[in-house]
Structures are given as structure tokens and as C-alpha cells.
Amino acid sequence: MENNVDIVYFSGTGGTERAAKCFKTSFEKVGREVTLSKVKDAPISFGEEDGLILLLYPVLAANAPRLVHDWIERLESVKGKRAAVISVSGGGEMSPNTACRAAVIRKLERKGFVVTYEEMLVMPANFIKFSGVPLSRLLLEALPKKVEAAVSRLESGFVTRSRPLPVDRLISAAAKLExxxxxxxxxxxxxxxxxxxxxxxxxxxxxxxxxxxxxxxxxxxxxxxxxxxxxxxxxxxxxxxMMKSAVLKEGFxxxxxEKAELPQNADINALTRGYSWKGVRKYLTGD
Ligand SMILES: Cc1cc2nc3c(=O)[nH]c(=O)nc-3n(C[C@H](O)[C@H](O)[C@H](O)COP(=O)(O)O)c2cc1C
Incomplete structure (x- = not known):
């Protein structure tokens, strides 16, 4: 479909960076020319030629990092260039995370991008409550397959846009305070x-x-x-x-x-027990 894929990402502790690199590998496998840039060094001009901009960032307080918003605001306007937005979270697609791409997509659309695809990936949680080593190991293992599936959907021209609940939009907007x-x-x-x-x-x-x-x-x-x-x-x-209790005592x-042994026949339901892991359970099992 497109020739070039420009991947732009923000990553604090490496989860989103791994996802961005996986996308690069998968797109190259299907013959695309790919550039990979961190948001802080990313270009602000992408020309009008056919191509895809893929933006990835971690979910921070149900929103994108401020630097991502700032970068979009500095972007030069385009006419209908295609874009996709991938959020990477510790909790998955559940309330209030469902609105974490809404403001970013709105800003990209105001710049003339046509956002045809959005998705949530899940990586180990680095904030307040760690996912635990076995679950984290399973999430890292699942990443390449999740990304390959996303790339084949993007290549086929598949369009997917979500409709976040109004309450999630409110929480995401309030997260600007954070x-x-x-x-x-x-x-x-x-x-x-x-x-x-x-x-x-x-x-x-x-x-x-x-x-x-x-x-x-x-x-x-x-x-x-x-x-x-x-x-x-x-x-x-x-x-x-400040916010000392949000920092994981065990580090991250x-x-x-990645070096830990991959759990064999893991009971994902047991590893994701409780409401706060509902989105992770759904991500790994589909239920
Ligand atoms: C300050 C902060 C806020 C976060 N807020 C959320 C959140 O609202 N929802 C969520 O699911 N994960 C949240 N997370 C977890 C990260 O999104 C998750 O661990 C992600 O994989 C980190 O990506 P990175 O390694 O690329 O930085 C938060 C992490 C931090 C540090």
C-alpha cells in the first residue's frame, strides 16, 4: 500500500521502544522502507507523498506524554497523509485508558492527517503496581505476534477507530493536571x-x-x-x-x-486476577 513508514515513538522504560522496533522489523519484512525516531528528535515535516506515520507512546495517566502533544502541535500541516496511533499501557484497554488516544488523534486530524488505525498494546506496568515477572515475561513474549497482526491489518488497509466513553474522555483530559x-x-x-x-x-x-x-x-x-x-x-x-509510593520498590x-524463564502452561486468569488486570487478561486471552 505505502512505500515509507515513519515510526515516531516516546519511551521511558523501554516497553514502547521494544514495540516500535518490532513494528520496524515487521514492516521491513513486507518490503517497506522504515525510519524510526524518538519524539524528541523526530522531524516535524513529512511531505505529501504516500506513506504512513506510526506514532507510539506509553499511557501516562490515561493520556499521552506531554512531549507527544507538543510534537504534534509543532508538526507541519499535511493534506490527508495516513497515520496510525499505538498506545502502550500497563493496564490495557479498560476504563479510563480507552480515551488515551482521543486527544492525540484529534490533534493529528487538525493537522490534516487521516488516522485510520489505533490500537492498545500492553507491556509490563512500571507504575504503582508491577505486573510481576511471570506476567511481564508473557507480555514481552506476546509482543511480536501482536505487532505482526497489526502490520498485516495496516497493510490490508483495515480501518479501526474506537469510541471512548465520555467519562473516560473527562478523566483523560483531567490527567493534564498530572x-x-x-x-x-x-x-x-x-x-x-x-x-x-x-x-x-x-x-x-x-x-x-x-x-x-x-x-x-x-x-x-x-x-x-x-x-x-x-x-x-x-x-x-x-x-x-514526591509521589514516592508510585515508584516500584522492586525497581523496573x-x-x-527478558532473561527470566518463560512460564510454561501459565494460568493467565490466575496471574491477572482482580479488576485492575482485566485489560491485561483480555489482551492475552481475548476474554
Ligand atoms: C506516571 C505514569 C503513569 C502511568 N499511567 C498509566 C495509566 O494511566 N494506565 C496504564 O494502563 N498504565 C499506566 N502507566 C504504565 C505505563 O503505561 C506502562 O508501564 C508502559 O508499558 C510504559 O512504557 P515505557 O516502558 O515505554 O515507558 C503509567 C506509568 C507511569 C510512569
Whole structure:
């Protein structure tokens, strides 16, 4: 259908990045030319030629990270270029997450994009309540097949758009307040004596919010509260002074999860017991 696929993504702790890379591999398998850019370095002009823009981001407080909204606002207008939006969450397609793509899609449409496809992928939850290693391992295992299925739907021209409940739209819109809180969160991060000045936090920050000054990380005013710096610090030296209980005590490391043994004959219903895991259960089992 199209020649080029431009993939643009935001990822704090690596889940969305894995999904974006999986899309690149799957599109290349079917002969597409693919570019992959992080939102902070992504172009703002995409020309009018046939092609697809695929935007991926983690669900943060039932919405997209602020940087994603800012990028769309800076995008040059187009006439009818095709776009697809993929959200990546810890909880799956359930209330209030169902509205997490609505504002992004509306903004893309105002810029002249035709959004024909949207989907929720599920990756391990890095906030408040961890998915647990066995479930996280199953989610990582499921990713390539989920992405391959999405790519074949996109290639066939399949169109899918959701209708989020009004209450979910309201919650998602109210989550803008958390985006303001994100700036304070970033400013609150204390650098303890455990810091070894490796600069990994500055290198990996998807918002470009951390700079190294004489060996010390300095936090600016554009934190997106993705938790990447906190979980990614090799010595655990970064300690936020607010929302402490939302940070996973056990940390969050996808590379370690990938190395864990894949559970055989896993009882997914048992691993996803309770209302808050309903969306994950549906994602893995279809029920
Ligand atoms: C501040 C914050 C808010 C989050 N809010 C939600 C949410 O509203 N719904 C949800 O399902 N997951 C939520 N998550 C979990 C992430 O969407 C999920 O772990 C995702 O896989 C992270 O992607 P990443 O590894 O690319 O950053 C939140 C995570 C963070 C850090």
C-alpha cells in the first residue's frame, strides 16, 4: 500500500521502544522502507507523498506524554497523509485508558492527517503496581505476534477507530493536571551520594530534560514523569521527593525480565486476577 513508514515513538522504560522496533522489523519484512525516531528528535515535516506515520507512546495517566502533544502541535500541516496511533499501557484497554488516544488523534486530524488505525498494546506496568515477572515475561513474549497482526491489518488497509466513553474522555483530559505535576516531579528528584556520574540518566531521558554539569545530573522543566531515569540508574541514586509510593520498590528492568524463564502452561486468569488486570487478561486471552 505505502512505500515509507515513519515510526515516531516516546519511551521511558523501554516497553514502547521494544514495540516500535518490532513494528520496524515487521514492516521491513513486507518490503517497506522504515525510519524510526524518538519524539524528541523526530522531524516535524513529512511531505505529501504516500506513506504512513506510526506514532507510539506509553499511557501516562490515561493520556499521552506531554512531549507527544507538543510534537504534534509543532508538526507541519499535511493534506490527508495516513497515520496510525499505538498506545502502550500497563493496564490495557479498560476504563479510563480507552480515551488515551482521543486527544492525540484529534490533534493529528487538525493537522490534516487521516488516522485510520489505533490500537492498545500492553507491556509490563512500571507504575504503582508491577505486573510481576511471570506476567511481564508473557507480555514481552506476546509482543511480536501482536505487532505482526497489526502490520498485516495496516497493510490490508483495515480501518479501526474506537469510541471512548465520555467519562473516560473527562478523566483523560483531567490527567493534564498530572502533566503539570510531572514538571514538579522532575524537579523533586534528589541525586544521592550513590551517583557515580555515569551520565546514563541524561543520555536516556526521552524528554531531553537532564544535563550533566560537573558530573552531576541537573533536571530541567520538561520532565514527563516516565520514570526512565529512576529505574535506569545503575546505582539507584535518583530519589524523587514526591509521589514516592508510585515508584516500584522492586525497581523496573525489562532486560532482567527478558532473561527470566518463560512460564510454561501459565494460568493467565490466575496471574491477572482482580479488576485492575482485566485489560491485561483480555489482551492475552481475548476474554
Ligand atoms: C506516571 C505514569 C503513569 C502511568 N499511567 C498509566 C495509566 O494511566 N494506565 C496504564 O494502563 N498504565 C499506566 N502507566 C504504565 C505505563 O503505561 C506502562 O508501564 C508502559 O508499558 C510504559 O512504557 P515505557 O516502558 O515505554 O515507558 C503509567 C506509568 C507511569 C510512569
Amino acid at each position: 502533566q503539570l505535576g510531572a514538571v514538579s516531579f522532575g524537579k523533586s528528584i534528589a541525586v544521592t551520594d550513590a551517583c557515580i556520574s555515569c551520565g546514563r540518566c541524561a543520555e536516556n531521558c526521552p524528554s531531553g530534560n537532564i544535563t550533566m554539569l560537573e558530573g552531576n545530573p541537573i533536571f530541567g522543566s520538561s520532565c514527563n514523569l516516565c520514570m526512565g531515569c529512576i529505574y535506569g540508574c545503575p546505582t539507584g541514586a535518583l530519589k524523587p521527593q 528492568n525489562l532486560e532482567a525480565i
